[in-house]
Amino acid sequence: MSRTKKSTRVQRKLTESQATEESPVGTWKLVSCIFEDVQTKERTLPYGEHPKGYVILTPEGRLMAVITAAGRKPPRTVEDRDVAFRSAVAYSGRYRVDGNQFVTTVDIAWNEAWVGTDQVRFFRREGHRLCIESAPAPHTDTGRMIRGIPRLGARKEVGVSLCVPRRSRVLLPQSMLMTENCFHRR
Numbered sequence: 031m032s033r034t035k036k037s038t039r040v041q042r043k044l045t046e047s048q049a050t051e052e053s054p055v056g057t058w059k060l061v062s063c064i065f066e067d068v069q070t071k072e073r074t075l076p077y078g079e080h081p082k083g084y085v086i087l088t089p090e091g092r093l094m095a096v097i098t099a100a101g102r103k104p105p106r107t108v109e110d111r112d113v114a115f116r117s118a119v120a121y122s123g124r125y126r127v128d129g130n131q132f133v134t135t136v137d138i139a140w141n142e143a144w145v146g147t148d149q150v151r152f153f154r155r156e157g158h159r160l161c162i163e164s165a166p167a168p169h170t171d172t173g174r175m176i177r178g179i180p181r182l183g184a185r186k187e188v189g190v191s192l193c194v195p196r197r198s199r200v201l202l203p204q205s206m207l208m209t210e211n212c213f214h215r216r
Contacts, residue, residue, distance in 0.1 A: 054132060054153050056086045058160050058182035060097055068166045068175040077117065083181055085162075093125040093134045115140070116171075121149070130154060159183060173211065 060083035066073050075081075076099075083097035099117035103110070121139035125132045134149045150165040164178040 052155055053127065054087050054160055054162075056087060056160075058087075061159070061181045061183045063097060063178065063180040065169070065178055068177060083180075085120075085160075087125065087132070091124050091126065093132070094120065095120040096120045102118065105197045106142050122148075152157070 054109055060081055063075070063077050063081050063083075064073050065076050069117060072124070077083075077097060078100040080100040081097060082100060083095070086092075086094045097119045102114060102117055105111040105114045119142075121134075121136050121144055123134045123136040125134040131150060131152045134151070136144045136147050139145050152165070153164045154161050155192050160182040162180050162182065163179075166175045168174065169176045
């Protein structure tokens, strides 16, 4: 019994220590996304001037990312669906941080070719922004080696994460605070 308590305490400390000011943990809103040709250094905006998206890195080690081009319209034809598919990225998986990089082992994605792959991203913090660079990889259309460089805005704390009836008994980690029967991250 004391072994279980100790194990829980150790896990809680590891989880809380991951969410430091330098870590990528949090919910981030996309500000811009640039592709850079590795050879020519030419930069393009594959999702336009004002892309939309979020990247969420949980303290428990789950990444979720969704990026879409600005101005997308509902697809009405096969060609429209192709454009919609090419103007978005969405994937999720377990991630691990190693120094200034995080590696996500993808377990679900908009493109099945990504499932089972390790997506390597280098990151740095610039004040309230998270700057990410992908490892060079072949562009799906041209085959040329590119790096993706998304910039993400101010980290948002995860708000309400769980609401329960008044009489429910719920064990909370120390990093959670109960108000109005809802739990918020501290």
